[in-house]
Amino acid sequence: MGTGRECSEKEWQKECSEKERSGIEAGVHNSETYEDALRQIARGLPLKAHDIERVLSPQTVEEEFSLFHAAHEARECHVGKAIHVRGIIEFSNYCRQDCLYCGLRRSNEALARYRMSPDQIVKAASTALKSHSFGTFVLQSGEDPGYSADAIVEVVRAIKRLGPAVTLSVGQRPFEDYELWREAGADRFLLKFETSDSILFRKLKPTTTLDERLQCLINLRSLGYQIGTGIILGLPGQTREMVIRDLEFMKELDPEMVSIGPFVPHPDTPLRAPASCTQPNPAGSIRAVLRTVALSRLMVPMAHVPATTALGVIGKGSREWVSLWRAYARARFGYYGPLPAPCEYIKPGHGESRFLPCTSSEEAGVGEGMHAGEQADTGEQTDTGTWEWAETGSRGTGFSRLGPVRHWNDPRGMALMCGANVIMPDVTPKIFRDSYEIYPGKASSDGEDLQAALNGVKAMIKGLGMSIASGRGDSPKPRFQIKENLPQKKGCLT
Numbered sequence: 001m002g003t004g005r006e007c008s009e010k011e012w013q014k015e016c017s018e019k020e021r022s023g024i025e026a027g028v029h030n031s032e033t034y035e036d037a038l039r040q041i042a043r044g045l046p047l048k049a050h051d052i053e054r055v056l057s058p059q060t061v062e063e064e065f066s067l068f069h070a071a072h073e074a075r076e077c078h079v080g081k082a083i084h085v086r087g088i089i090e091f092s093n094y095c096r097q098d099c100l101y102c103g104l105r106r107s108n109e110a111l112a113r114y115r116m117s118p119d120q121i122v123k124a125a126s127t128a129l130k131s132h133s134f135g136t137f138v139l140q141s142g143e144d145p146g147y148s149a150d151a152i153v154e155v156v157r158a159i160k161r162l163g164p165a166v167t168l169s170v171g172q173r174p175f176e177d178y179e180l181w182r183e184a185g186a187d188r189f190l191l192k193f194e195t196s197d198s199i200l201f202r203k204l205k206p207t208t209t210l211d212e213r214l215q216c217l218i219n220l221r222s223l224g225y226q227i228g229t230g231i232i233l234g235l236p237g238q239t240r241e242m243v244i245r246d247l248e249f250m251k252e253l254d255p256e257m258v259s260i261g262p263f264v265p266h267p268d269t270p271l272r273a274p275a276s277c278t279q280p281n282p283a284g285s286i287r288a289v290l291r292t293v294a295l296s297r298l299m300v301p302m303a304h305v306p307a308t309t310a311l312g313v314i315g316k317g318s319r320e321w322v323s324l325w326r327a328y329a330r331a332r333f334g335y336y337g338p339l340p341a342p343c344e345y346i347k348p349g350h351g352e353s354r355f356l357p358c359t360s361s362e363e364a365g366v367g368e369g370m371h372a373g374e375q376a377d378t379g380e381q382t383d384t385g386t387w388e389w390a391e392t393g394s395r396g397t398g399f400s401r402l403g404p405v406r407h408w409n410d411p412r413g414m415a416l417m418c419g420a421n422v423i424m425p426d427v428t429p430k431i432f433r434d435s436y437e438i439y440p441g442k443a444s445s446d447g448e449d450l451q452a453a454l455n456g457v458k459a460m461i462k463g464l465g466m467s468i469a470s471g472r473g474d475s476p477k478p479r480f481q482i483k484e485n486l487p488q489k490k491g492c493l494t
């Protein structure tokens with residue numbers, strides 16, 4: 001797997017301003033303890049930016065794991081133990097927007113465009129239901145003016161007749177369209193604001209504005225949709241301060257779903273990585289995403305939080321990642337399967353914690369999806385120390401039955417262990433799937449065959465000692481509990 005080491009620092013900086021990539025660089029540390037800041041956030045108390053910054057910047061692996069674990073417990077407490085498996089149908093890759101980061105951007109002439117007919121979309125849903133009783137279908141597309149509002153109405157009505165809830169994710173449309181779709185039965189709408197910094201937004205999304213996008217969210221909420229929103233983490237030009245403001249904004253908005261995915265450079269966009277560099281420091285990016293996912297769980301506790309496909313894509317085959325995941329499982333949840341040899345805990349000068357890769361093939365996860373010879377990105381190390389794997393974690397959590405997990409190399413599993421509770425296998429018919437290339441590696445990220453992909457996702461969830469939720473998976477907020485009465489838990493805050 002390509003890493004940042006293959007890419008000259010100069011090259012990448014030129015394109016993406018690496019130093020400003022949030023989540024990878026460490027932030028300023030304050031005097032108060034990590035636990036204090038974590039507790040402040042988990043209790044829902046008023047927050048200062050430096051509390052958020054402190055929690056985003058753990059200085060030891062124990063701090064980092066305490067964040068993950070606090071998020072895991074908050075997840076179980078606020079949205080339940082079971083994982084929601086939602087089928088996503090990506091029904092059109094036409095887009096009128098020209099976002100600099102996205103492979104669907106209208107200026108990308110290299111992309112073969114497709115548009116599924118309403119019948120094809122409904123058929124995709126009914127076919128998927130033969131493989132799994134999905135409680136929700138997410139219908140996503142580029143911002144495609146090729147569908148009239150009535151065409152989407154037709155699709156929503158037909159899928160609702162099949163039983164599941166419908167989440168739309170079709171971008172910015174007039175209030176009247178949202179209204180028609182809501183009346184037709186659409187339950188939820190996913191529209192990430194991507195960044196709350198209006199200047200960066202304008203640079204990256206030159207064909208719209210942050211105000212216009214936020215107005216859409218306001219409209220959707222006023223119409224009674226369960227709204228989902230979120231950010232791309234690691235966007236070129238995005239700073240840590242911006243991410244902190246994003247999180248503050250999300251807390252204020254209190255959406256019903258929060259999605260945090262890593263930026264994945266697409267070669268046919270202006271934000272492509274230099275030719276020799278697929279993704280700078282994937283392991284660092286994964287950990288930055290996980291911390292942000294965990295923190296968003298604590299800050300917006302009632303939200304559904306997906307383990308994003310983009311996270312799975314950047315994490316494939318990172319040996320460093322495998323070590324971290326196993327170590328977390330053991331330290332916190334008493335996993336006694338094969339573990340890496342005690343790895344060295346590295347704290348480079350810039351504050352990012354790292355694990356050195358383990359050396360033997362068994363320890364590195366060969367046979368579980370890893371390829372012998374793959375090297376992890378170990379970064380520039382300035383300070384080394386050995387961290388003992390202390391078995392300090394609580395047992396009897398959802399992980400007490402953690403069995404031999406064959407998915408160590410998929411960080412979506414780790415996301416499910418630190419706050420996320422939703423996973424969205426792609427159920428788009430294969431002939432179209434390959435062309436929904438928002439970023440490279442996405443199309444085949446879960447494999448070619450729907451049943452095999454579903455089996456993989458289910459095995460991962462089971463391997464984590466978790467169960468799959470039945471039902472639609474509405475927000476646990478009381479006003480959305482008309483159809484499903486989930487128990488409202490009390491006393492979640494520590």
Ligand code: SAM
Binds near residue numbers: 191262265
């Ligand atoms: N048109 C709809 C909209 O605007 O919300 C949905 C489709 S859009 C392609 C879905 C999401 O893909 C975006 O919200 C964005 O976060 C994500 N995305 C696009 N390009 C990406 C990239 N290069 N890396 C990571 N995420 C990306």
